[in-house]
Amino acid sequence: MAEKQPNEKLTTWFGRSGWSKGELARQVNRRARQMGAHHVSTDTSRVRRWLDGEQPREPIPRIMSELFSERFGSVVSVEDLGLRTIVPVSTVGGGVDLPWSAPQTVQLISEYSRSDLMLNRRGFLGTSLALTAGAALIEPMQRWLTPGPSGAPLPILTAANGGEPHSGRLSEPELQLLEQTTVMFRQWDAQNGGGLRRKAVVGQLHEVTDLLQETYPEQTTKRLFRLTAELAHLAGFMSYDVGMHPSAQKYFVLALHAAKEAGDRPFGALILTDMSRQMIHLDRGEDALELIHLAQYGSRDTATPRQQALLYAMEARAYATIGEATRCARAARMAEDTFSDCRETDGDPDWLKFFSEAELNAENAHSYRDLAYNAPRSPLFASMSAPVMERAVDLFRQDPGHVRSYAFNLVGMASVHLLQGEPEEAARMAEQAVEIATKVRSERLNTRVRKTSAAASRDYKGVAEISRLADRVVQDIPEFIPAG
Incomplete structure (x- = not known):
């Protein structure tokens, strides 16, 4: 029998997580109970054996994949952890x-x-x-x-086309x-x-x-x-x-x-837009770009100027994620130009009204900020982001209906200040976001706050305002534990 080898992949992810063996065991047990797998009972010694190369049985590999994905804010697959999965990974749609x-x-x-x-x-x-x-x-x-086989949209079954007589009341x-x-x-x-x-x-x-x-x-x-x-x-x-x-x-x-x-083609395009947004959040820029291009193509004859502007803005976000600076800047400009054509008389549905001037500035500011991370000439892109992000913050401050978006842009402004070497201002903005994060239920916001605080602590260790921010985050923004 071949000698068991230490699981270097799992060891690396485990070390980065900051968890102790006991904490990982407790989280695995808690998640297993939530999914009804009451037979799972893990302890510190079992975690040590996993690190040494022992392969846990299902559903533990899938549980660990989800725990590490949540910890790092991006997909960490079973294979990334060096674990075997009993369920094959689908390559045809899953x-x-x-x-x-x-x-x-x-x-x-x-x-x-x-x-x-x-x-x-x-x-x-x-x-x-x-x-x-x-x-x-x-x-x-x-x-x-x-379309359906005849070239028309797929039919809905009703009494008129062979379905049952109307039974709904x-x-x-x-x-x-x-x-x-x-x-x-x-x-x-x-x-x-x-x-x-x-x-x-x-x-x-x-x-x-x-x-x-x-x-x-x-x-x-x-x-x-x-x-x-x-x-x-x-x-x-x-x-x-x-x-x-x-x-x-x-x-x-x-x-x-x-x-x-x-x-409803326009609403379908919105759904694809938010699927793209999720992929950007998970740092899968190529998938995000494919989804937003599909949304643009599918709504090319139906989108109002407001929706077209949203689609361009999200296209810019996707290009920024993969470091395509020229294409990102072009899409951001198209978003601004198209938004200028918006009129109250366009008849935009309620679900599209969120895309305001504040949202336009927010998306473009985050695109420039992301280019500062992902493309050369980061000082240039940080300086491009700063005034646009500031405009978004000012507009959202006046909009009590979008509190969460206001907090996101406070965090965004904090990250720009960090890029520009202004840790005190970054801490001030981030602390305002913490105040809001304690009042809304958004793990996405909490994750952004924690990541920005961690980056600030790493790059500006010893700055009093940054230390105070870190303490506040630890106290008020606890690590994500799924509700049972």
Whole structure:
């Protein structure tokens, strides 16, 4: 028998995490209980054996993948940890390659939302705990653009085309109330973060899929599918906001399917935009770029100037992530030019109204800031980012409806001050963000605050303001522990 070799990959990630063996064991046990794997009971000696090369059994490799992914804010696969996975990694779409048909879309959303509500755990929903990426993600998403066999959009089953006679009894006032509730959920998310109302949104989504089990006139059916798409997208964004990345992606994909059934190309483009945003957050710039280009192509005949500007701004973010300075700057300029064509009379839907002048400045400022990290001539890009980020901060300060965005841009401004060698100003901005982070439920914001504080402590050790910031972060922004 071959001699067991130490697991150098796991040892490296474990060392970077700052966890003790006992803390990793406790987190594995806690997560296992949350997913119902009560047989898992890990201790310090077991962790030591893993580091020495012992291969743990499922579901421990998948649990560790998720724990390390959350710790570092990017995907750390089972293979990255030097562990074997019993479940093969799909190269043809995995958990996102779903059938594009109305009945199956309803069934999948109903089942997934019910599991989410019943299991009350983070990240262990569906058949895969890993984020789908690369061609396995992009190719299934391209089918969003594919028409039905006749060249027309896929048909919705109604009494008029061979379905059952109308069995649904949903009234117009009830449907309007559901649509108004979705708008309210969206406002709550912007003000309070994704953690506070996520379960309520998932519950509402599940109830709407129950309504879709009945048959209605075609226009009512389309409105219900549009409502389903909006709720699934919001559930995805809230899941993303609280660090549940695989679940967020699943909801986004299901939302895209529902948007297709509704025949709503602009909203489908928004879903792909937020899928791109998630990939940027996870430092997968190439995937982000593919997704945003798919959104641009799919909405080329339907997007208003406001949505076109959003798409250009996110294209710039994706180019910045991969260090493409010239293309990033061009896309940012296109976003500004197109936004100048926005008019109140454009008839933009409620879900697009968030993309304001403040958001435009925020996206472009973060693009320039990211170029400072990822491209040569970083001082130039930091100086380009500073006034645009400052403008975003000033605009969001005046907007009580987007508190979380205000905090994100305070953190962004802090990171720019660090790039410009201004640690005291960076600490001042970051402390304001900490104050907000204690009042909203956004692990995404908490992660940004922790990363910025860690970078400041690394580069400006000994600066009193930076030390005070670090102490405040440790005290008020605890490390992410998934809720049970």
